Amino acid sequence: MSNEIKVPTFPESVQEGTIATWHKQPGEAFSRDEVIVDIETDKVVQEVPAPADGVLQEIVKGEGETVVSNEVIAIFSAGSAGEAPAAASSESSTPAAKSSSAEIVAAPAAKKMASEKGIDLAAVSGTGKGGLITKEDVASYIKNGAAPAAPAAPAPATPVAPSTKSSAAPAQTPAAAPMRGERIEKRVPMTRLRARIAERLLEASQSTAMLTTFNEVNMAPIMELRAKYKEQFEKSHNGTRLGFMGFFVKAAVEALRRLPAVNTSLDGNDIVYHGYQDIGVAVSTEKGLVVPVLRNAENMSLADVESGIRDFGMRARDGKISIDEMMGGTFTITNGGVFGSLMSTPILNPPQAAILGMHKIQERPMAVNGEVKVLPMMYLALSYDHRLIDGKEAVQFLVAIKNMIEDPARILLEL
Structure with missing residues (x-):
């Protein structure tokens, strides 16, 4: 039986909030009162607990999306947390079945990151339950030097990642001397x-x-x-x-x-x-x-x-x-x-x-x-x-x- 997870009722002074972090992904089990998601308002980060034991079926509102009081943000199937592995396995079948299927199972945050970076999710291996592709899987894929397209043949002498700068130095020619310090910038959206x-x-x-x-x-x-x-x-x-x-x-x-x-x-x-x-x-x-x-x-x-x-x-x-x-x-x-x-x-x-x-x-x-x-x-x-x-x-x-x-x-x- 499917049930809804809703946004708690905000006080009159708070009009809306933003989904900050999902602590569970589709296919994962949880217990009653376990924190499922954090919703950030302009005053505080509010934790939303599970209304009952169950397994998360669908995330309706992904991380970064705006929500209002009593809005449905997820669907779950009620039941004992101990039944979760069976539910997950029956829903996701096997990794082989996933790869042969045209449907790609990915978390909303993973889809968003892949879209922003131009990554083909078919080339990303999922480490979540039932082969679910998580945001961390996409980040790892990018970190390992993957191109924003389907995987190609290994390139012979390309530096892999910023963290391997010292090991890549011998491949540089004398004319291209290494920089003494990296000028790193990081751009992040302002929290609510x-x-x-x-x-x-x-x-x-x-x-x-x-x-x-x-x-x-x-x-x-x-x-x-x-x-x-x-x-x-x-x-x-x-x-x-x-x-x-x-x-x-x-x-x-x-x-x-x-x-x-x-x-x-x-x-x-x-x-x-x-x-x-x-x-x-x-x-x-x-x-x-x-x-x-x-x-x-x-x-x-x-x-x-x-x-x-x-x-x-x-x-x-x-x-x-x-x-x-x-x-x-x-x-x-x-x-x-x-x-x-x-x-x-x-x-x-x-x-x-x-x-x-x-x-x-x-x-x-x-x-x-x-x-x-x-x-x-x-x-x-x-x-x-x-x-x-x-x-x-x-x-x-x-x-x-x-x-x-x-x-x-x-x-x-x-x-």
Whole structure:
């Protein structure tokens, strides 16, 4: 019995997605809840699990194709995963039968690559189940120096591939000296997620009156507090580690309470004042920057904040952050210091009115009560939309953060 695999229902803010990777090919078996395909949206890469045990029969939408909510992307036959080998063998017969047949069985990605490179799929040997030609088979065929046509007689003295450059050198004449370095270029299409990031950053710089104010903070008090209570904190909160980000989130929550203009967004000609603090925490991944949101951070303890941030970081690297977890947010914190940034100008995350940038902790000589001391200092940057926030409020907000970090008791006492 044939069944359909459909695109999950996207949130209202996501109109469409792109098929990123098929983890199964026609003829291959899978188990219920096993990931079949990855769909990339402009916010996150979403994994689509198998609705039941079965064998993949047909891929309707290949890699790189655009899809919408609830669209059919594949057909499968339901049944126990253990029945897969029989189903595959009965469907594909034998390699000899395949070669004698005019029909060539190839994955959509393999067909696309062969079409782009001018490769005759009849000349490519399939290594997939039942002789299926995969994208890797076509790439291997090209890498081995095959011409974009039916296979011809071996050419005697032609260099095979770039990787065999050193072995091909003796065949060159003295007049054709080898190049000292290869000028390699690689062109790849921008992913949907990267394209969306670029679009939002451009939108922020063009549609807001963005301005940045800076300050610096002495991190010694927080570092001493962390060193003193780190082990006890971890034991008391089920392995949750005490980091720096938790202090900044708590300080930001208190500062947003004092200066509500910073906790706003623009909706048409209306200024929306948020009576809650949903703090977005920027997380870097291989596919780009994502900003999961700590909901109602004003009700979270320091341990809750640290645990939430750690969970976001781990799941973001594995591509497990859901779209809903990145929706909304009233204020964002980004930490370029983990990569060594000493100072930067963070770009707004529309429609939010402000974003706080943390940076590298750097020891510097500072004047303290007429004496020069070497202190662990951090530059802070607050970028804000000047249409919503005056310079006075922005500076006061940053000073409030500075005071609470340099005297952590203020966070607890709300001073």
